[in-house]
Amino acid sequence: MAVKCAGWRPMARSGICSISTQPVDEPSGRVDAVRARWCRFPGMTHLRSFGSRSLVLLLLLVGVGPCAVGQVRVLFDAAHRENAGNADWVIDADSWDLDQEHYPCGQWENESRAQRHPTPAPASILPDDPETTWTGALSAFGIDLVKLGYDVESLPPGGVLSYQDATNPQDLAGYDVLVLPEPNRPLDAEEITAVRAFVQDGGGLLLIADHQTSDRDCDGFDAPHIGNDLMGVVISGGAITDAGLFGIVFNVEEISGLSDADYWFDDGVDDNVSGDPDDPLIHGPHGDGSGGLGLFGATSMTLDRQANSTARGHVWKTDTPEQGDRRVTAASAWYGAGRIVCIGDSSPADDGTGDLGDNLYDGWDKASGGVNNREIHLNAVAFLADAAPDTVPPAAVDDLRARPLDADRVRLEWTAPGDDGTSGRAYRYDIRRAATPIRTAADFAAAVPLDDEPAPADAGAAEAWDVTGLDPETSYWFALVTEDDFLNRSPLSNTSGATTGRAGSGGPVADHLLLSEVQTRGAASHDDEFIEIYNPTDSPVDLSSWSVQYKSAGGTTYLRFDLPATASISADGYYLVARPEYTGSVPADAVQSVFLMSAGGGHVFLVDRQQTLAGCSGGSIIDKLGWGSADCPETAAAPAHGAGASIERRPGAANAACGNGQDSDDNSADFALREPSEPQNTGDTEAPCGPAGPGSVGPSLFVGLEQVDALEWAAAVAADTYKMRRSSRADFMQTHPVPDDTWLLLQVADTRADDPERPDPGTAYFYFVNAVDLEGNESQD
Secondary structure, eight states, X not given: OBOEEEEEEEOTTTXXXXXXXXXXXXXXXXXXXXXXXXXXXXXXXXXXXXXXXXXXXXXXXXXXXXXXXXXXXXXXXXXXXXXXXXXOOOSOEEEEEEEEEETTTTEEEEEEEEOSSOSXXXXXXXXXXXXXXXXXXXXXXXXXXXXXXXXXXXXXXXXXXXXXXXXXXXXXGGOSEEEXXXXXXXXXXXXXXXXXXXXXXXXXXXXXXXXXXXXXXXXXXXXXXXXXXXXXXXXXXXXXXXXXXXXXEEOOTTSTTOOHHHHSEEEEEEOEEOOOTTXXXXXXXXXXXXXXXXXXXXXXXXXXXXXXXXXXXXXXXXXXXXXXXXXXXXXXXXXXXXXXXXXXXXXXGOOSOSXXXXXXXXXXXXXXXXXXXXXXXXXXXXXXXXXXXXXXXXXXXXXXEEEEOSSSOEEEEEEOOOSBBTBSBOSEEEEEEESSOOOSHHHHHHSEEOSSOOOOOBTTOEEXXXXXXXXXXXXXXXXXXXXOTTOOBOOOOOOEEEEOOOTTOOSOBOSSOEEEEEESSOSSOTTOOEEEXXXXXXXXXXXXXXXXXXXXXXXXXXXXEEOOTTOEEOXXXXXXXXXXXXXXXXXXXXXXXXXXXXXXXXXXXXXXXXXXXXXXXXXXXXXXXXXXXXXXXXXXXXXXXXXXXXXXXXXXXXXXXXXXXXXXXXXXXXXXXXXXXXXXXXXXXXXXXXXXXXXXXXXXXXXXXXXXXXXXXXXXXXXXXXXXXXXXXXXXXXHSOTTOOTTEEEEESSSEEEOTTOOOTTOOOXXXXXXXXXXXXXXXX
């Protein structure tokens, strides 16, 4: 058999090389591919292609032993008092003769003495061997790694962490991953330098801490402080003045503004994990980590992406739903060619076995609550051993659309890109606005960054976000850039503009009855509920054959209340349906005891017949409202609301003289919170105050970037289409005002169009664009 060297890759940290062989066509026929890794001795410069027997003979003659094919070597540190007190963070110990002080201070006992090679040897471990085959609270961790094909060793007490030291038989150059499981004895300056160099050259470091003051051997040092020193963190005057090499800081009491909730807490089922489907710790090769970690006596971490742009969280405390840079319980970062994973507690790795003199607990794969301690730790080792830097940016968003909702809000809509191109989930959006189109990187840099952007959804999902607090009758242009967790930035999105409506004008007004205000609980009683109906039309409506129906947020059962035979609603009037427990300021027009509504989420349907609905859409549904966690709202759900508050259709409190008639078929856009609630009944009438026709595009008409005959403008409130007019005369709209179509060039639904008649070179043309609503009404400017 002959093999051909496809190439060898020198490992920067150790002189180890990886050789891949591939099939070679020989006269005797095609041979199989072989992949192997060898440990190269000093002075060895290259390998030549030989027959397979010759190659093995060469390796044996020069004394270079082949490592197991594809095998990763993991070193568990046991030289820095990982055995102190009730800790026994070793994979195997055959003796317990280290007389050490432990907490409570002044007491001494014999602790485990881990040896370099576990016994029995890793090579003899069988698939069914239990964790107790070795003795140590991390024996399950070690044995599971061996069963997955890793090689494991311990650095025994008295050992030294070194890098590129040929005199040290356990020099880090011979390993791929170093595990520091809650060290209680500080690393000295040379060891710190060695570990940092090991990582920088491509090694992996799993650093496990514990809670503040977890000083198990009474020497004045605990794992969070030792870890911070190793990472180069500096805390001075109550502040983090240097977040170190990795941008990860274990929270300790010297940092002002923190409490036990940051550095000494239990979080028994910490399942607040990253939603990124490509997260290497949560969705790695060794199992699903979605159940998170079981934390008991833990510290959390603070990330500083200015110090290290690759710092990222994988798990956060359950009280931190925003998943930002604080209260992180599992984090990672790159440094040079290598990487680090930090976990804020040793409990998840504890398998409950080991030194019989210690109080150990069932973590690892025995913890309750469905946590995935085992999978996250094993995935962490896989990530540390064989990761590649992410250099692929998210794809550019090319369908950004700005849509004005009313006088101070614009809705942005787009399709989510991925973490890598169009796959996965990105890390964050950088969304900005300007008074003119944002077409270039320079335009984007000069634009105003917006706050509180939404977190990206999975690639391909529809995104929608409302920009609020804008000025009336003002044109705004928007664009965005997407970042992944390595701060790879996407190309600039397309730009899209919108012109807000007139102050107090609200959005489009409906031509049918509407659900106008809903309260699901009163200030004093959860059953104090009402449903208000509004008639924005100029004709009364007989309600005697109508019904109001309710469905829970995610349910499929519809509960129906039939309106009384005498029910009717006047033009511009209201009708109030309430529970018997209702305590509002005006009396109810009808009382129902058929259903109770949930404040967290639900649906109300206004139906023009008295038949129970079979689904959440259909011609008999005149209007529907979903709030909170509702699964079938109009476009998007209105907000959930608290006791004594309500959700009210706009313009509502924003213009008390107007009826609640805005209807854009989007519950989130049409409803706002009102506190306290203000029910109205048949004794009240208010005319709607919607816009008289569509809004204006404003002074937002621009020549396109690509070609002079491409035009774009900002969207107008309630616009369905746009008319483009053109003339060689500047005053042509004064002599032929709207709706005159003498100079009409085209009518389009988009906010961008090309002049189909290609203007003659050297000729000046003037353009006018105005909005047209569904009824054919045109804006005048």
